[in-house]
Structure formats: C-alpha cells, structure tokens
Amino acid sequence: MEPFRVLLVDAAPGPLLGRELERLLGHGLAVTLNLRRVTDRAAVRAEWGDRVEFTDFDPFDEAALLAGAVRDGLGHHAVKSRAGVPLRAAFLAGAAGPGPAHRLRVIGRAGAGTDHVDLAAAARHGVAVTHTPGSNADAVAEFALAQLLTLTRDMRSYDAAAHRGEWRAPVAPPPELSELTLGIVGAGRIGLALAGRARALGMDVQALARRRDTARAPRPARASTSTPRPVLVPASASAPRPVPIPASASAPRPSPALAHASTSAPRPAPVPASASASCPAPVPAPASVPRPVPTLPELLATSDVVSLHLPLTPETRGLIGRAELALMRPGAILLNTARGGIVDEQALADALRDPAHPLAAAAVDTFEHEHAAFASPLHGLPNALLTPHIAGMTRGAMATAALRCADHMAALLAGRPDGIPVATA
DSSP, rough: OOOOOOEEOOOOOOOHHHHHHHHHHHOOOOEEEEEETTTHHHHHHHHHTOOOOOOOOOTHHHHHHHHHGGGTTOOOOOOSSSSSSOBBBHHHHHHHHSSSOOOEEEEEHHHHHOOOOOOHHHHHHTOOOOOOOTTTHHHHHHHHHHHHHHHHHOOOHHHHHHHOOOOOSSOOOOOOGGGEEEEEEEEHHHHHHHHHHHHHTTEEEEOOOTTGGGGGGGOOSSSOOOOSSSOOOOOOOSSSSOOOOOOTTTTOOTTTTSSSSSSSOOOOOOHHHHHHHHHHHHOOTTOOOOEEEOHHHHHHOSSSSSEOOOOOTTTTOOOOOOHHHHSSSSSSEEOOSSSSGBBHHHHHHHHHHHHTEEEEEEEEEOSSOGGGOOOOTTTTTTTTOHHHHHHHHHHHHHHHHHHHHHHHHHEEEEEEOOOOEEEEE
C-alpha cells in the first residue's frame, strides 16, 4: 500500500525538526518538508535527503501554498502547520478537490488554536482538523505570569533608566502580589495553569469561564452559563470601584495595579461561601481552581490584573472593547496571550494613551495582524509590552505539540479517530 503523503508547511525549529521527522517517518508516512523556515537548509538536505522530499515556498502566500500542496498533481493526504498559516476556503477547495491524485484529508495544527483554518470549508470538503489542546498550557501560563510581574513592578522603565546611567528610586512603592486580584477570562487548561501559579504566589484569583470550561475542573460555585459570551450588565452595586490613591505629580496616571491596592497587610484568603460558623476550619478550594465570577463586567471591575485565555470564535471576537476597558479598576493591567481579535486594538491603544483612563498598562502577545502583515496601533506606546506571539514557544511545549500532532495525523489517516481531538465549526 502506498504511504500517506504529509506536507510540513512550516518546520519545527532546531533539533526538534529531527524528532518531528522521525516521528512522522516512524508512522510510515511519506514526508515533504517545506524548507522556507529552515535555518540550515544544506545540513537538513544532507541529513534527510534520502528519506524526505523537499519543497520551498512562502506558506503565507495562498497561491504558493496551494501550488506546494498539489505540486505535480500528486497532492498530499495531510498538511501540518505550526505557525498558524491561514488555510482558507480557496486552499481547501484546491487541495481537497478532484484535481490532485491524493486529496487532502487531514490538517494537523501543532498547537491549540484553529482559528487560522476555515473549519466550515474543511467540513464541506471532508477534511478533519486536529490540534493539540493543552500542549502549551504551562508555557503560556508562565509567560502570562512573567508579563504580570514585569508590569506590576515596572521593570522595563527601571531597566531603561539603569542603561542610561540613572539610579532611580520608586516614586511610590508597588503592591505585592498578595495585595492584588487576578481576573482570568477563560478557565480552560491555560487559565487554570495560571491560576495555580498565581495563587501559589499569594494572589487572590477569580475567573469567568466559558460553558465548555466548566467541565474541566470542579468549581466552588457554578458560574452563569446562559450564553457562550458574557453579557454586559451593570457591575454589582455591592462592590463599588475602589477610590484610587493619588498619583505622583510627576506621573499623572496611576502606576500599574497600584491605584487601589492595599498598602497595609495582605488580604486574607477568601473563605468558601459554603463555610458556616459551625465549621471553623473550612477545607480550601483546590489551588488551581479560581473563584468563579458570573459576568465579565463584574470581573473587570473587581480585578487588578485581567488575563485573557479564550479561543477566537465569533462569540469572543471583539469581546474586550471600549466599554469593557472603561469598566476596569484604576491602575489595572490587561494581559492578552490568547488571540488578537478578542481585543479591539484601537480601543486598547486609545485607552493606554489617555492618562485619565483606568487602564494603566497592557501586555500583548497576540495581534489581529501577525507575521509579515504585522501592524498594530499599539506600536510605540511605553505602557504596552508587545511580544510576537511567543508565549507558547518553549522547548517542552513545542516538542509536545509537534510529536502529538504527528501522532494525531497518523491516527486519523489510518482510520483510528478514537480519542483524537478534532476541531469543528
């Protein structure tokens, strides 16, 4: 029987490429490797030339991508992507249509997100889209925590001042993490991983879950699940927004996460609502389970730091806009390691430029336009920490995603779909 043909659209980096190729070849698959993002092409050709076919095209050029997928009329049974290469309706129609000898049957994503794939078109053409949810949960959680620490302690400005030869002391001392509340939007694998780390550092953690997230872990109380997108309602009257501490005259807006943080003793750990006077020693909630919040406005108005961990869907696109940003606490920080389309970048930029706005700073790792099309109104803002979608790019996370994706594609091509995650529209 002729082996199934797999096209690696964007290669795994460094030594991981060899592990990925060995895994795919070990499944008996015929591999075509796109060399466009390979650093040492000569070395790769020398090592793998007798076992792997090679091609070279820009995967972000849709015409070149389709030509590479169906080249010589042979086609490929599966296409694997790592960097979120757009796989839209036109590509799917060509690669899975009647033209190539081997029609596309499987798309493999070495990562969690599948918003780069037209899932409806994939379903129409009978193409299964598999991915690796949870493969980078720890990596992204660690990165979000690094963003949080960088901004709450204003490390970038001190670093810049020190490089200029300046010895600068804080105008006002920043709060410790135990004085802050972290609000997590999306209590899935990454959200829970971040919650566990933040609670271990003393933070008060609360979360708003999507409906599908509620099945991932036991929760102290049930969050509202009436709609997949949080409904905007007035913030609870019982929890008014704290009054900001006056900022220094030299700094007209409050420091990140400082405006309302307590300057006295750290807040005590919250007591579970189910505890009563007859039970003086309640059993604490699991360390990774944050306190549930029923609505997005309530979470925004009661969190010092808000971290987004949602997929990009029609329901979550534009979830954080001008109205939502205006609800945040004075001196608040927004972290986005999820997807760029979830946040209105122009509204975020306008908020960060306004000294009177409650939002003090933001850390953004994902953007509406990325890679060669990268552009953002956040460029140049000193209170915006920007990184190029690298939160999940650790050695461990990338290896797990690449090898797991190889296994998933091989299983689907062999007709063994049981237990393999498949994304649907």
